[in-house]
Amino acid sequence: MLQRAGKKIDSKEAVLKIKDASYPAPFASELEYNSPVHGNWNIVHSGMQVPESIQIYVCADNCMRGVVLTAAEMNAADRFSFVILEEQDLLNSNLEDITVEGVTDVLNKRGDHPKAVLLFTVCLHHFVGSNLDYIYSELEHRFPDICFIRCYMDPIMQKHGLTPDQKLRKAVYDPLPDGEPDEKTVSVLGSDFALNESSDIKRLLKRYGYTVRELPTCDTWQDLLDMSKGKVFLDIYPAGKYGMETQARRLNREHLYLPGSFNYEEIEQQLKQLTDALGLPELTEAELTREKESCESALAAAKDLIGDMPVALDYLYHPRPLGLAKLLLTHGFNVKAVYLDGISPEEKDAFDWLQECAPELELIATIQVKMRMLPRGGEKEVLAIGQKAAYFSRSRHFVNLVQGEGLYGFDGIRRTAELMMEAYREEKDTEQLVVQKGWGCECCL
């Protein structure tokens, strides 16, 4: 039973018509609310993708609590250890010693011998100017056969620089060795999810006999190291771009950033970039036409089924929520609202288009404080695309998927249409599903 607090409030500042919204920050940066939707992956989930590794965090109690229970909830407590920082360490000691001795103690107590340790230092290390080079070199000296991967849980820097998530998506590939690439291998870096087998990229590469290497499909440490064999490095997920490009430069690999899109022209262009980079024939006009016709057919089928049911979508479903809104609006869907807190530069064109062609579309914040108090849901049932949209619109008909999963290209559009139909037909237990951390990970709840 929902119990509400306080007086009635208006929605101004948390809900805007897109015609009134500013780019790229439609909502003011103030106090933040965190909804009970937890399907997004955090650094623990992403880090667990590194095979034969463990994670060690060095931080204070409150920061530790969130990450250690993330590991416990995903039944991976045995791959997670930590060192607690206390007041005395800040006031009377130095963080280098406690970090080195703590990690050493943890590794000695564990008794196992992981191939790699993802060692997370935190804001406190940064603020006291800890010598991270010393910390890592000393640990590498003490444990020469363990690869220590430099990871960070320092969200205090995330509004003005790289997020911990972006840094992690670079760090996990730091162990990739230099070497000759394999002409018939492409490596996809930066994603939490493997590309679907039916995705445009996988189908194209399979047709020409390429091996596709991705972290989520690596079973062993050696599999991860073998990702360096890619002749071309790809990234399809925005948060992975920095890491992929950094590694490609380090290893002298050609690289492409091909972010998942809902725009036919952009998808065509990306596929051409890929075929050009690999020296392959471009997709023919006939092939592209077939792909688009297939998308149109899927979208039409979805529209026939869903009709004028209001649609709400969010940034958690896919990093391009405005692009998806545009696609759906141009195919007759009754898109009412997009839940987001900022607008990616990659979405500027879609934003401009929506301002002009769908000025009444609502942009709704997810972290603005009023979202705690505003009524969730309206009179009509909404078809929601994404967990946040489902929670805030109180929908039980929603597409339950995060971060674009393995969707890509024309296939991603078709799959989205199919998932919308599935959501329309089947009711879901929203509360049960959206509170689980790390959609797609093992979860003990």
Next chain:
Amino acid sequence: MRQSYRIIPIYTADVSGVCSALYELGGMTVMHDPSGCNSTYNTHDEIRWYDQDSLIFISGLTEIDAILGNDRKFIDDIEHAARELHPKFIALAGSPIPFMNGTDFPAIARVIEVETGIPAFPVPTNGMHDYVYGAGIALEEIAKRFVEVPDSKKDGSSRSVNLLGVTPLDFGPQENVELLKANLEQYGWKVVSTWAMGDELETLQRSAEADVNLVVSAVGLRAAKVLREKFGMPYVVGTPNQWMVEEISNALDKAGVRQPEQPTVYLQNRMQQDADITLIGEPVTMGSLAAGIEKKYGCAVRVLCPLKECEALLGGKDKVLLGEEAMEEALKDAKIIVADPLYRPICPKNSSFYELPHVAFSGRIYIR
């Protein structure tokens, strides 16, 4: 090494403790932190988050504001939110970085209170203590600032009591709290207020109308001492589980006349021999359970307490043990262990383990 942990998690920390204690009182609690404290709290430490509103937010502290000491943004953001949301009070909780850079929370609270007219107070946390401290000082502040002098000492009932130290971190869902209250009511006690589940701030403000306070977890001890100092209210310590409620009721009756020298009911008449059973957890709830087991089954029980500043709430056989290493060592000879399931990996394989989930340890994992 005390600070290194191989496999078990850590208890809920002070910042979450503050939020948990103040959750239902209609105030606004702001954690001054970049990000993590917020999601940690509402994911793992707050089982009411989905179904029950509360104004608990994070400041989103940035590196630049921390380094430049830009407290004005913090103040402005809080005041803006407060004018929109009309909280009954504003509580400010600090995290590690504000602790490091010496953020002046008392001054900030004073500025906010003057500029908004809403009572504002700091709760001096830094993310480096456990929830007993955080929730304890939060309730202590409520006792200091909000409890009113009663019009008349009595509300008409001759035997009335406040329950102090009730949060989901130790007691889980509300129905468990109702059981405690029902146990006391069976012995004729009227529960005036419960700090702080199921009651609003206005109810807590009338707490001084009760005859006596019952500290049901370590979280409530600080508030009990304040209420004793302010209003001369006596207190007793113990959790009124089904086996101990009679002793506690008797102790409350006696306390109504005079503050007992030994207020900790569950430490009286304990068995002296070596313990057959080991309980791990918060000292008052586990101590009361230990006393109940001894009374009911005649088996000696000890409590191992992994929380700080709880020595005064433990008996002769009991111990405060901080850190995984000390706990694992102490458990080596344990035959029967009752504890949160996440302790199992450090328990001897040949011991008998009985699961007793504790939200402050395993979070929401075992909440069904």
